[in-house]
Amino acid sequence: MSIQTSIAAEGTDSAAPLTGAELRAIRQDFPLLQQSVNGHPLVYLDSGATSQNPRTVLDAEREYYEVHNSAVHRGAHTLAALATESFEDARSRVARFIGASDDEVVWTSNATEALNLVAYGISNASLGRGGEAAAALRIGPGDEIVTTEMEHHANLIPWQELAARTGATLRFIPVDDDGALRMDDLDRIVTDRTKVVAFTHVSNVLGSINPVEQLIGRAHAVGAIAVLDACQSAPHLALDVAALDVDFAAFSGHKMLAPTGIGVLYGKSALLNALPPFLTGGSMITTVTMEQTEYLPAPQRFEAGTQKVSQAIALAAAVDYLDGIGMHRIAAHEARLGRRLAEGLAEIPSVRLLGPAVGRERVGLASFDVRGIHSHDVGQFLDDRGIAVRVGHHCAQPLHRRLGVTASTRASAYLYTTDDEVDQLIAGVADAVDFFGAHA
Ligand SMILES: Cc1ncc(COP(=O)(O)O)c(C=O)c1O
Incomplete structure (x- = not known):
């Protein structure tokens, strides 16, 4: 049984x-x-x-291919409608699992892509893309991005690259000899020059749980956005992004009972809709002329091209399994x-x-x-x-x-x-x- x-x-x-x-x-x-x-x-x-x-996840993915496999958000035929329904239902179940609304969950390939999506979106905003809505996300020389000394490279290199592209300065919160974040340095490092504070919830090396409420509170106190790497927390702890009041959070399905190839970027709705897209192409537009393009609202504006449908459905089966326990x-x-x-x-x-x-x-x-x-x-x-x-x-x-x-x-x-x-x-x-x- x-x-x-x-x-x-x-x-x-x-x-x-x-x-x-x-x-x-x-x-x-x-x-x-x-x-x-x-x-x-x-x-x-x-x-x-x-x-x-678990078998329920393997079955969900196989059943999708045996019964519903079709192009989502594109076809008028019955199978396409059923596939789209299952794909969007998966989004709702994953959103519920982390305390988010459906339109705040963007499918990505993994957490690495989710974190890069935010960094490249900010970079595009900094180039003047996204109009007035994106103005608050622009960064440049004199601005600072803060991360920590304990990050996985996936939550460090995208910020190094963003700093290099925009001229902003990268700073970090150090760790002590036991690997704990030096929170006594927080107010000195996160200041009114800070635009982004990116940090991991749970260290993938140390197993420690960071004081994320304090980090998010400090980011917001100086008007910065808080980006949470939830790769090692979403699978293991009860994560509630709304209660945390975090701006963005990223995690990978394969670390929480789902197959590889599916990840999630959570973002507050207003921020996602202000962020210029990172990947462009089919399925993320309303109108295209030879000169310019209008984008769909989030989450679709970030989901260019054929999507990871069976993997998203399997991730929903995985969170159902976790929730069931x-x-x-x-x-x-x-x-x-x-x-x-x-x-x-x-x-x-x-x-x-x-x-x-x-x-x-x-x-x-x-x-x-x-x-x-x-x-x-x-x-x-x-x-x-x-x-x-x-x-x-x-x-x-x-x-x-x-x-x-x-x-x-x-x-x-x-x-x-x-x-x-x-x-x-x-x-x-x-x-x-x-x-x-x-x-x-
Ligand atoms: C804390 C943390 N962040 C980010 C990642 C990157 O995840 P992925 O390779 O699935 O994108 C990992 C994976 O080990 C991780 O442990």
Whole structure:
């Protein structure tokens, strides 16, 4: 029986951690988790990079191709109308999942494209595109863009490029030795020269949850827009963009049980309608002459060309699955796994846990350095036991540099991860220390 039909005892609003029976039912919904790798049952601890798909998501995508596949927003025939209906219904379900209105959800390929969309939109506004509506979004020399030292490259490089194109200055909020944002520097760094403040909700390296309300409040106090990288929060926490009052937020479907190729840009309606488009072409216009074009309102003005229809429908099935369990319950389950991970790793000699110390808040993710062993060797050793982790810089080179390491090993859990899997990881790392003779 699928978890969707077996759950309910706790209700989806409760924050009670998942029971053992629920967890077993959840795992049954994920075909990929049933396999062995290198002769061992797979222990998948790389959900921070990409998550696995439950059957309902796989079925939703296959059913679209078997029954409805057609061009959306273009055809007059029945199939095209049904495909358009499913595509727009998917948008409504995803909007509801994050507390947004339907017209505030723009489909993108992934979070990277969503963040670039905002940066290129501002860049186009700065070139004078978008008329009076876009005037407030223009930036130039003397203006500042603020990000943080812990960003994924996807939320750093687009702002570096925007600064280079417009002559604005890029500044950043530093992190301390534990990887926490130096919030005591906030008022000094975010000032009335600041036009954009872009930051991650949850660090993909540290597992820490940033004080985003404070960052958004400060951005608004100086008249700047706040851009949230929600890639590691939308899949794991109950995200409410309206309650946060954030201006833009970006996340990727493949990190929250959906297939690759679909992402979301949330934007406040007025801002989206003021932002000049980034990609142009079919399906985003009202009138085109040989000289000029009128654009549709958001979200369509940002959805040029043939869209990611089956992926959007699958993302809606994914958020239904998450909602069916309850994001508060998923967050509680993962917080517990995060504590177990941190406690276990911190006890191993030679292991340095990055980010929040044991006992401090973190999601179900932990990165660590094993003194004397390259993370690729740790990853290989674990893989021989069927344990999948991420190694390297996790697209966050400046943060690794700040913490004095070139690379780390990252274990990241999700709703389907068990205590036993976390314990296998910890035992595997302890054995790697023995095997490589890396005792402190
Ligand atoms: C915090 C964060 N931001 C942005 C991204 C980029 O996501 P994508 O590669 O799906 O665009 C990731 C992916 O690892 C991430 O963890």
